[in-house]
Amino acid sequence: MSDALTLLSGDGSVASTALNEAGEFNKPTDGLRSRVAYAAAHVAPVAWADNTPGQPAEIDWDATLAFRRNVYSWGLGVADAMDTAQRNMGLDAAAVRELIARSAQVAREEGGSVAVGVNTDHLDEPDVSLQQIIDGYRHQLHHAEEHGAVPVLMASRHLARAAASAEDYRRVYREVLGDATTPVVLHWLGTAFDPQLAGYFGSTDWREASDVVVEIITEHTAKIAGLKMSLLDADAEVSVRERLSEGVRMFTGDDFNYVGLIGGADTPDADQPERSPGTMRTHSDALLGAFAALAPVASAAIQALDAGDPARYLELLQPTQALSRQVFAVPTFYYKTGVAFLAWLNGHQPAFQMVGGLHSARSLRHLSEIVRLANDARALEKPDLAAERWHSLLRLNGVDA
Secondary structure: OOOEEEEEOOOOOEEEEEOOOOOOOOOOOOOOOOOOEEEEOOOOEOOOOOOOOOOOOOEOHHHHHHHHHHHHHOOOEEEEOOHHHOEOOOEOHHHHHHHHHHHHHHHHHHOOOEEEEEOOOOOOOOOOOHHHHHHHHHHHHHHHHHOOOEEEEOOOHHHHHHOOOHHHHHHHHHHHHHHOOOOEEEEEEOOOOOHHHOOHHHOOOHHHHHHHHHHHHHHOHHHEEEEEEEOOOHHHHHHHHOOOOOOOEEEEOOOOOHHHHHHHHHOOOOOOOOOOOOOOOOOOEEEEOHHHHOHHHHHHHHHHHHOOOHHHHHHHHHHHHHHHHHHOOOOHHHHHHHHHHHHHHOOOOOOOOOHHHHHHOOOHHHHHHHHHHHHHOOOOOOHHHHHHHHHHHHHHOOOOO
């Protein structure tokens, strides 16, 4: 085993740190019980394909689907064809449909739960009518339902452009939900992830927008399994969580603050917002891109909650939060690069390549900090392989490692 990692310092010089052993984590034998947790998975492209901006995605199906099987083996669900899989950032409409079909088949084979993104991104024109948006959502919703996946109604760029008021959002969601034949998850994605979604649900003030979200959920509770909230604002999430209808889960998409939000009342020592006295909702469940990079650690932490050991949960998961904050650092929408980078380091894909050329979206120094923090958090599944691959990338870029 290698005994050291070469890292880049802020001035471009190199420094060495000890390479930690892999964490000793056990896969669950009977699933996870105390939390529902989905890892939002990425896609691996064919390494020799034309992975440049604007080109159709050529997916390495063997690596992409094997990654999902690995996630299931840790007791987590898979959230697929969502922003982590580069929706609106390289994954074209044809690739989306095929990914959903293939991923749903893997879920059936593995006995896992898969939730898939439903959007309007197959529409060719940037500016369309509300009716076209409704029909676009329905088109993708039916495809998800046909494959037995949990639909996630993603925030639509088309709707963000077309909506003139909160009532337009109410109308679109009312008609789409009315057509759903299985409970769906709503997705509220903040501008840190996609600046084109500013003012979603009718306001740039999350308090006003949350009133609309809660109204939609209250009106259609029987059709809604949960709300995935990705505003990177723990106070906002807890506020909305406490207002959700009975039976509707809050799936945290807060990759900055998930430790306290998921731990909730079981982990009073964790950094988390205060809850209202007497609230019945004491934690969030999870639908996180971070968990795609942290499946073994995330699984072990939730297993600790299952065993009534919140101290162990914090011991395992708290160190990952600094890593996640680095992966999701501004500009946050390039976090996919960090997820794919860690998948490569951990041996889940043969090359550090991404559709649309997005592997070039982060600097070498940024990646070096990811390596350091992943090493600290015991998130390098095969430390020797990770060190070998990282050092090869340094040498390719003229850094002596």
